[in-house]
Amino acid sequence: MKKKPLTAGSGMSIQGRKWITLILVLTLSLLWSASREVSAQGLPRVVRIGTNPPGSAFHPIATGIAKIVTEGSPMEGRVQPYAGSSSFMPLLNSGELELGIVTGSDAYYGYRGIVLYKRANPNVRAISAGTRLLIGQIVPANSGIRTIQDLKGKRVAGAFTGQLSAKIGTESVLVNGGLGWDDVTVVPVVTFIEGVQAVMDGRADSSTTAVGAGILQEADSRIGVRFLPLDPSPQGHARIKKVTPTRYVYAIPTEGTPGAPKGTPLLAEDVYLLGSSRLSDNAAYAVAKAIWEKNEDLKKLPLLQTWSRDRMVSDTAQTPYHPGAIRFFKEKGVWTKEMEELQQKVAKGGS
Numbered sequence: 001m002k003k004k005p006l007t008a009g010s011g012m013s014i015q016g017r018k019w020i021t022l023i024l025v026l027t028l029s030l031l032w033s034a035s036r037e038v039s040a041q042g043l044p045r046v047v048r049i050g051t052n053p054p055g056s057a058f059h060p061i062a063t064g065i066a067k068i069v070t071e072g073s074p075m076e077g078r079v080q081p082y083a084g085s086s087s088f089m090p091l092l093n094s095g096e097l098e099l100g101i102v103t104g105s106d107a108y109y110g111y112r113g114i115v116l117y118k119r120a121n122p123n124v125r126a127i128s129a130g131t132r133l134l135i136g137q138i139v140p141a142n143s144g145i146r147t148i149q150d151l152k153g154k155r156v157a158g159a160f161t162g163q164l165s166a167k168i169g170t171e172s173v174l175v176n177g178g179l180g181w182d183d184v185t186v187v188p189v190v191t192f193i194e195g196v197q198a199v200m201d202g203r204a205d206s207s208t209t210a211v212g213a214g215i216l217q218e219a220d221s222r223i224g225v226r227f228l229p230l231d232p233s234p235q236g237h238a239r240i241k242k243v244t245p246t247r248y249v250y251a252i253p254t255e256g257t258p259g260a261p262k263g264t265p266l267l268a269e270d271v272y273l274l275g276s277s278r279l280s281d282n283a284a285y286a287v288a289k290a291i292w293e294k295n296e297d298l299k300k301l302p303l304l305q306t307w308s309r310d311r312m313v314s315d316t317a318q319t320p321y322h323p324g325a326i327r328f329f330k331e332k333g334v335w336t337k338e339m340e341e342l343q344q345k346v347a348k349g350g351s
Contacts, residue, residue: 148177
């Protein structure tokens with residue numbers, strides 16, 4: 001008698017049918033993944049955005065950028081916190097990290113390996129210039145310290161071993177008032193968040209912090225805080241430029257900042273989204289495109305109100321732009337001859 005062929009529906013064991021089902025599921029999964037990669041034009045599924053820890057102003061900025069990249073591109077933006085930009089700049093340089101949120105001064109010093117950076121990071125590239133960050137020195141609201149000059153001999157948070165931009169920020173504020181590190185008693189901390197905590201605990205008289213930082217809200221709620229106004233005169237501005245060419249004095253344009261009424265002059269600096277030069281041109285293009293096309297949504301997010309299209313290409317940038325971002329900006333007609341000349345100058349180490 002002729003035997004019937006063995007089929008999944010006849011004499012095959014239950015175990016055998018389970019194996020066939022598993023193989024089919026895995027095959028379909030691999031085909032789906034492959035088709036997803038092709039549809040994404042070779043883009044990475046995830047781009048990580050290095051930033052400062054929760055409680056800082058940079059963390060919500062990075063969170064907002066991650067949201068826009070996820071919604072406006074085939075990639076997922078993912079926030080990756082570090083102690084500070086000096087901690088993740090080398091990872092951007094090596095390509096171990098795709099993106100990072102930094103101040104203009106960090107981009108300037110980090111790219112060249114000067115001042116607070118022991119080694120150059122020649123493989124970092126600007127994707128977009130963005131929002132304006134405001135920082136300053138806070139003191140307890142009931143403190144008798146009223147001016148920057150009043151900090152002489154006082155305990156000021158410093159060192160900032162994990163966040164070198166905070167050290168430069170504090171130094172810029174001090175020099176604006178005609179002071180230096182030798183004029184104050186330094187309370188060593190790793191980040192400005194620890195510095196503000198030291199003020200809340202009574203271990204320091206003053207610390208730098210950023211407008212919009214979560215730790216500022218906490219300090220104001222707990223002890224009440226007040227920002228010390230900077231000297232907005234040409235002389236005060238010039239003293240800041242001697243410390244860092246990327247920072248300037250800017251008056252708070254609105255009410256609502258704890259301890260700083262509208263018009264209070266603070267230290268300002270533009271924020272940059274940097275990328276690794278090892279990030280593909282297509283990926284950098286997609287990030288710039290997402291920020292541009294979803295700009296109205298971006299500006300509704302915390303601390304991103306001034307990240308507008310007309311600020312994305314900055315004629316004061318001191319880090320070369322990524323070729324992928326340049327390609328996008330050329331398509332939009334905002335990459336000018338002057339920007340190309342600046343690009344070549346900065347790439348050669350000029351400023």
